[in-house]
Amino acid sequence: MSELASLTTAWYDVNARDLPWRAPEIGAWPVLISEFMLQQTPVVRVLPVWREWVARWPAPADLAAEDSGEAIRAWGRLGYPRRAMRLHACATALVERHGGEVPRRLDQMLALPGVGDYTARAVLAFAYGQRHPVVDTNVRRVAARAVSGLADAGAATTPADLTLVESLLPQNVAAAARASAAFMELGAVLCTARTPRCGDCPLRERCAWRRSGAALPAGPSRKPQRYAGTDRQVRGLLLAVLRQAAGPVPKPALDVVWPDQVQRERALDSLLADGLVVPRGERFSLPGRVPADL
Ligand code: SF4
Incomplete structure (x- = not known):
């Protein structure tokens, strides 16, 4: 299984997008901010707002010292602004419970306001280099196709998804953390929902779905969300x-x-x-x- 991880990581080493929250030594707080923002907003819209937040509030204590209204104001037009309130509440909890630091334990991460299964593991893997299955929509799709031979994953993340993705990770902790980032990138850039670029994919010889020769079902995999008039x-x-x-x-x-x-x-x-x-x-x-x- 971990051959999929090594192929994906080798591809990622060459092709990873140069995103500022991936910089070495960027710190856990900027990574946490990025994960909140990226939950429902594309990278290109997140980038300028993330830069403003990191410059203005370089540590959780800086954000916690301000009113939640300032977080909402600085959220700009990222959408789903309750995330700004949750991030402010999270910063406050980091100050009160963890001395203003992002904790390194999964149970402590999961206890923070606004931090769910995905965000907790993503921050621990990407900021602290820990070995966790980091499972978002893109990773579930890659696993469903490459391993299970399905055109797409189910509607919501299940414990079975975590187990499957965990089984794909190398035992080496640092390699596992990098593989998690690599699977996410592959799903975001190549193995997209409607137009997977299998010809460019490092898994093309191993992917169960591609080898099956099956075609994507006609029509959108999910109804696009309407915004105008809502x-x-x-x-x-x-x-x-x-x-x-x-x-x-x-x-x-x-x-x-x-x-x-x-x-x-x-x-x-x-x-x-x-x-x-x-x-x-x-x-x-x-x-x-x-x-x-x-
Ligand atoms: S070969 Fe195609 S379907 Fe399989 S993982 Fe790569 S991009 Fe996705």
Whole structure:
């Protein structure tokens, strides 16, 4: 099995994208920030925001010292802004529980706010060079094709996925950590959902799915998520007004962003329920302290 890892790692050694969170000695906190941001946002959009965050908040204590509203403001247009609040809560927990350091134990990582199975193992592997099965959608797809001969993986990560990917890793700890990064890269760059580039793939002679000669099922593997016209879009527009404002804004300044009152109110209510927006009398703002003169 680990032949797949060695082939993939040899390919990665030559072809890995030069991403700043992969720099040696970058530190666990910048890696953790990158993993939060990359959960639902493509690399190209994450890059500028990640650079801003790392420069502004080089350690968890720097972020924890600010209001969560500043994290939401600095999240910009990455989308799914609850991640900004969770990352702020995570920074606070790192300060309170771990002296401002990212822990090196899986159980401690999993106990942090906003850190799930994938993120915990990714940070331990990529920042600390530990041996863990790091299983995201891309890795599950590579394993499903190369090992199981299936066109795609199931809808959600299962314990069996972790076991399968773990079985692909070399026993050597450093080699395993690098193989984890390599499998992720292969899935992101070559073994994509709709147009796998099997001719360029280092696993092409070993891949069970390719050897089977099967074709991809017709149609998209997953329904593309609609954005235009959704409550997500309206939430984004409302938050953009608050991010750009120095202090609380009156309701009419929010009302102009979207014509449908019912949908607009629903979006605002959900932002209030999530704690991304707070009421200030007749006005609204991001959470946190408000200067007395605003
Ligand atoms: S040969 Fe094709 S299907 Fe198999 S792992 Fe490589 S890119 Fe994916």
